[in-house]
Amino acid sequence: MPAPSITFAGLPSGARTAIEAEIGSILRIEDVSTGLNSSLSALAHTASGVVFLKGLRADHRWVWTQQREADVNPYVTPLAPRLLFHVIAGGWDLLGFEAIDGHHADYSPGSPDLPKVTGALRELAALPCPDIELRLAEQRLAGYVADPADAEAFAGDALLHTDWNNHNVLITHDRAHLVDWGWATRGAAWLDPAHLVIWLISAGHTPSAAEAMVAIIPTWVSAPPRAVDAFAHASANLWKEIAGSAPDAWAMNLRNAAWLWHQHRIDRS
Structure with missing residues (x-):
């Protein structure tokens, strides 16, 4: 809530x-x-x-x-x-x-903001994970995977933001700024591109197009396909839980986007 x-x-x-x-x-x-x-x-x-x-x-x-x-x-x-x-x-x-004088990112297909958003993904991927207390991705998602062992694929030493809500991405004339780091997490480096995929689908991209959008990120390219499948499955369960039995339009959109991606991963395999 x-x-x-x-x-x-x-x-x-x-x-x-x-x-x-x-x-x-x-x-x-x-x-x-x-x-x-x-x-x-x-x-x-x-x-x-x-x-x-x-x-x-x-x-x-x-x-x-x-x-x-x-x-x-x-x-x-x-x-x-x-x-x-x-x-x-x-x-x-x-x-x-x-204060950042910018606008919330537009994730819709063809948006001029998208190159700046993927640029922020690249920049984040290049940052070392600090030695501070952080949530662990494998623990955060353990309750949503089909098999508890699947969550082990989410472990890693990368610094993750994990909440790619477009309201957390502010666009200025030259770049994207990422705000709201309260759920910063330590985990596999490909997870932030994976989180973004769901938000791109919710903004109108097909699952294939959303994956293609993050395919320029090296950490995504190196992601084990079965681990991505497990994450898509976990995300579908997570957003179903967030949406609840009477979801508002925002939650229903994210729930549907996560489910579409999960189905896409099943179909491609």
């Missing part, structure tokens, strides 16, 4: 004061729609620039993702926006990032 949203004005005064202690007096706040993993999402305009704010209550079950973002940030800039502060105040866990 999405984290319940809150406006900047709805924060306790102690939290708002702590933010201004980090970035200076706020001249104007622009509340923006939150994602699934954040309650607060706002742009703070100050005399020295704009800061993107995100936060969760300090007792929220996903608050650990805030620390994960703070820990991984030094290793993923400039692919990701630079973290400016991380504070806990007024019962809230708060992050401030340099």
